[in-house]
Amino acid sequence: MGEERENQSILITGESGAGKTESTKKVIQYLAAIATDTHAPTPSHSHSQSLSSSSFNAIMPSSGLPRSPSVRRHKPHQSMSVSHTGSHMTSKGRLGLLERQILQANPILEAFGNAQTQRNNNSSRFGKFIRISFAPDGSIAGANIDWYLLEKSRVVVRAEAERSFHVFYQLLEGGGDLKDALLLDGGVENYDYLNKSRREVDGINDREEWIALQNAFEVMGFSAAEQLDLFRIVAAVLHIGNITIAQTRGDDAVLPDPSQVERVCHILGLPVAGFTGAILRPQVLAGREWVTQARTRQQAVEELGALAKTLYEKSFGSLVDRLNRALDRPSSKANFIGVLDIAGFEIFEVNAYEQLLINFTNEKLQQFFNHHMFVLEQEEYAREGIEWDYVNFGLDLQPTIDLIEGSGTTIGVLSLLDEECIMPKATDLTFTNKLHNMWHGELGSGEAPHPGRNKYEPLRFHQGFVVHHYAGKVEYETDGWLEKNKDPLNDNLTRVLASSTDRYVASLFADFIDTPSFASASASSNMFGKKRTLKKGAFRTVAQRHKEQLTSLMAQLYATQPHFVRCIVPNPNKKPGRVDVPLVLDQLRCNGVLEGIRIARLGYPNRLPFVEFRQRYEVLTPGVIPRGYMDGRKACLRMVDALELDKSLYRIGTSKIFFKAGVLAELEERRDALLFDIFSKLQAVARKFSARRHMKKILNRAVAIRTIQKNARMYTELREWPWWQLYTKVCLPT
Numbered sequence: 245m246g247e248e249r250e251n252q253s254i255l256i257t258g259e260s261g262a263g264k265t266e267s268t269k270k271v272i273q274y275l276a277a278i279a280t281d282t283h284a285p286t287p288s289h290s291h292s293q294s295l296s297s298s299s300f301n302a303i304m305p306s307s308g309l310p311r312s313p314s315v316r317r318h319k320p321h322q323s324m325s326v327s328h329t330g331s332h333m334t335s336k337g338r339l340g341l342l343e344r345q346i347l348q349a350n351p352i353l354e355a356f357g358n359a360q361t362q363r364n365n366n367s368s369r370f371g372k373f374i375r376i377s378f379a380p381d382g383s384i385a386g387a388n389i390d391w392y393l394l395e396k397s398r399v400v401v402r403a404e405a406e407r408s409f410h411v412f413y414q415l416l417e418g419g420g421d422l423k424d425a426l427l428l429d430g431g432v433e434n435y436d437y438l439n440k441s442r443r444e445v446d447g448i449n450d451r452e453e454w455i456a457l458q459n460a461f462e463v464m465g466f467s468a469a470e471q472l473d474l475f476r477i478v479a480a481v482l483h484i485g486n487i488t489i490a491q492t493r494g495d496d497a498v499l500p501d502p503s504q505v506e507r508v509c510h511i512l513g514l515p516v517a518g519f520t521g522a523i524l525r526p527q528v529l530a531g532r533e534w535v536t537q538a539r540t541r542q543q544a545v546e547e548l549g550a551l552a553k554t555l556y557e558k559s560f561g562s563l564v565d566r567l568n569r570a571l572d573r574p575s576s577k578a579n580f581i582g583v584l585d586i587a588g589f590e591i592f593e594v595n596a597y598e599q600l601l602i603n604f605t606n607e608k609l610q611q612f613f614n615h616h617m618f619v620l621e622q623e624e625y626a627r628e629g630i631e632w633d634y635v636n637f638g639l640d641l642q643p644t645i646d647l648i649e650g651s652g653t654t655i656g657v658l659s660l661l662d663e664e665c666i667m668p669k670a671t672d673l674t675f676t677n678k679l680h681n682m683w684h685g686e687l688g689s690g691e692a693p694h695p696g697r698n699k700y701e702p703l704r705f706h707q708g709f710v711v712h713h714y715a716g717k718v719e720y721e722t723d724g725w726l727e728k729n730k731d732p733l734n735d736n737l738t739r740v741l742a743s744s745t746d747r748y749v750a751s752l753f754a755d756f757i758d759t760p761s762f763a764s765a766s767a768s769s770n771m772f773g774k775k776r777t778l779k780k781g782a783f784r785t786v787a788q789r790h791k792e793q794l795t796s797l798m799a800q801l802y803a804t805q806p807h808f809v810r811c812i813v814p815n816p817n818k819k820p821g822r823v824d825v826p827l828v829l830d831q832l833r834c835n836g837v838l839e840g841i842r843i844a845r846l847g848y849p850n851r852l853p854f855v856e857f858r859q860r861y862e863v864l865t866p867g868v869i870p871r872g873y874m875d876g877r878k879a880c881l882r883m884v885d886a887l888e889l890d891k892s893l894y895r896i897g898t899s900k901i902f903f904k905a906g907v908l909a910e911l912e913e914r915r916d917a918l919l920f921d922i923f924s925k926l927q928a929v930a931r932k933f934s935a936r937r938h939m940k941k942i943l944n945r946a947v948a949i950r951t952i953q954k955n956a957r958m959y960t961e962l963r964e965w966p967w968w969q970l971y972t973k974v975c976l977p978t
């Protein structure tokens with residue numbers, strides 16, 4: 245970026261637990277450490293280097309992204325130092341405030357967005373794209389975080405061996421007086437949303453994590469009131485989980501313990517009657533009449549679950565907005581480096597709507613990868629004037645993307661789902677059948693088949709369909725898709741929340757404030773009944789929101805110079821030093837690396853600018869290039885002739901020389917062998933020299949010893965000679 249003044253992106257993908265988040269942290273830590281800091285007043289920073297290639301080589305940062313101390317203690321490979329005030333040291337000294345804030349945004353994001361799962365004790369349950377902007381002088385000029393697909397359902401349920409988001413446990417362990425203010429009593433065991441699954445994780449100390457979180461808030465400049473707002477939502481979610489709902493004989497939901505609801509209302513600033521009414525007896529529109537509809541126990545429980553999830557997600561969104569405000573600086577921004585940490589391809593036994601969205605995202609990212617690796621690659625051949633027949637590698641993923649997203653007149657899975665969400669009486673089954681008809685049914689006469697049809701199959705024994713993704717066939721079961729896509733919250737409830745006396749809670753639901761006083765007749769259409777009268781942005785489906793976010797992400801990525809990091813999980817047991825070969829191979833196949841290698845072998849994957857080629861390999865062709873100036877291309881031609889390389893193994897462009905896979909490796913080996921030879925000769929001469937010197941020393945010593953011995957002998961003989969004795973007595977001083 246420093247050299248070419250071009251925005252860069254680093255796409256880090258891989259399965260859960262493969263190391264994406266750790267790699268992201270290393271990247272950010274590195275950038276924070278090497279960037280020139282113009283913000284910090286400390287003198288050590290005035291000597292920091294600017295972002296140039298030399299500085300990349302010159303500095304190895306010794307600081308690390310903050311992770312909670314408890315986790316850190318178990319990870320000797322992390323070499324960071326964090327003081328209790330949250331400051332960070334690099335090899336150059338103290339980091340500037342902005343750099344520290346960029347690093348400290350992480351523990352906050354991890355507390356609210358990470359959780360322990362079976363595959364990873366600190367699994368990110370959301371995707372993120374972190375952009376770090378740089379000023380023209382190479383200093384960090386700000387940062388921004390975009391987030392994707394928070395797994396909010398985890399707040400309510402999860403697998404028995406997993407935990408909810410870390411912050412719940414941290415608050416209950418370390419909250420102290422704050423817990424009293426939030427009416428929290430006791431520990432994890434007292435809260436229904438937490439006590440049905442795992443409570444503790446080896447190697448994670450929630451109390452220490454809480455302290456790290458507090459430090460991070462301090463560095464980020466969160467006021468006590470802002471922190472209270474965030475924890476209020478966390479506590480409210482726990483209280484919502486504890487609301488008991490019973491049912492009358494007539495199947496109507498009732499609240500046997502009003503104090504539970506009062507607690508929630510107190511914390512969220514809501515009127516108890518309004519809240520209770522919205523949960524138990526919301527007003528719905530039946531024809532033209534507004535009627536009060538009693539809810540069953542099950543419906544009320546689901547409503548509370550939906551409320552907890554929405555509250556948490558909205559609060560997470562507002563937290564990221566707040567972090568972004570802290571990381572934004574009005575300084576001039578020249579370029580950015582973006583780091584994308586997003587869940588990789590998922591193929592489970594039962595794949596649901598969430599998997600479709602994740603896999604769709606990955607399909608798009610893979611398309612981007614293919615475009616970069618194969619399309620742009622061939623364009624470079626053309627630019628360099630290399631003879632090359634353009635090959636269509638058959639890696640166009642557009643048909644699958646169209647199948648899922650839809651394009652132009654094509655209706656994809658997601659667009660059909662959106663349509664079904666506004667259809668009265670639509671169900672998951674009607675949606676699935678329409679999908680089968682559209683992508684697997686008979687074609688009209690003269691209708692050209694969409695290439696995406698080859699990527700689609702109905703599911704045989706369940707309600708669902710199969711998509712042939714680039715990484716493999718995935719079976720999706722469509723149960724509950726309509727509800728998941730609508731992500732509904734009854735508008736009686738949203739109105740109550742939007743008019744909360746608490747400013748923070750009201751702001752989270754501000755989009756709903758204009759909602760007119762209506763509710764639709766059925767739960768399934770309650771969001772769409774009067775769509776036009778609603779404020780924009782309030783009622784977009786999950787698919788719409790995700791598509792918009794993804795489009796914006798892809799636009800940003802296409803405008804950057806991308807770099808790909810593929811993280812591979814070595815074994816499924818979180819054990820060090822073990823490699824499960826089939827598992828690794830499977831991942832390499834899924835992420836397109838194997839295909840990439842196959843294709844790279846067909847083309848000319850290695851290239852070097854003429855100057856570099858000459859500099860590195862001239863040693864193999866001594867005397868071939870005459871002294872003085874010679875055109876780079878000509879010099880390369882002479883060198884490859886002298887190296888006796890087969891013509892099919894290389895191509896010479898206008899500024900670079902291209903090689904088939906393996907050729908450069910062989911040249912490198914030849915160079916190594918030659919250098920080995922040269923160096924062993926050099927070593928031999930050096931050894932001969934030092935051995936001779938050593939020998940000479942030994943010989944000299946032998947001569948010296950003999951001389952000493954001779955003198956000693958002479959002395960002992962002389963000592964007894966009377967004339968000598970007389971001489972010493974007369975001539976030597978006493």
Ligand SMILES: Nc1ncnc2c1ncn2[C@@H]1O[C@H](COP(=O)(O)OP(=O)(O)OP(=O)(O)O)[C@@H](O)[C@H]1O
Pocket residue numbers: 258259260261262263264265266267321364365366367368369587811
């Ligand atoms: N380079 C590494 N060397 C050793 N261990 C690592 C490395 N990278 C990650 N790990 C270990 O793997 C764990 C999981 O890593 P990480 O959280 O980065 O995975 P992830 O791919 O982001 O997973 P998820 O998608 O679940 O968030 C880490 O907590 C750490 O213990």
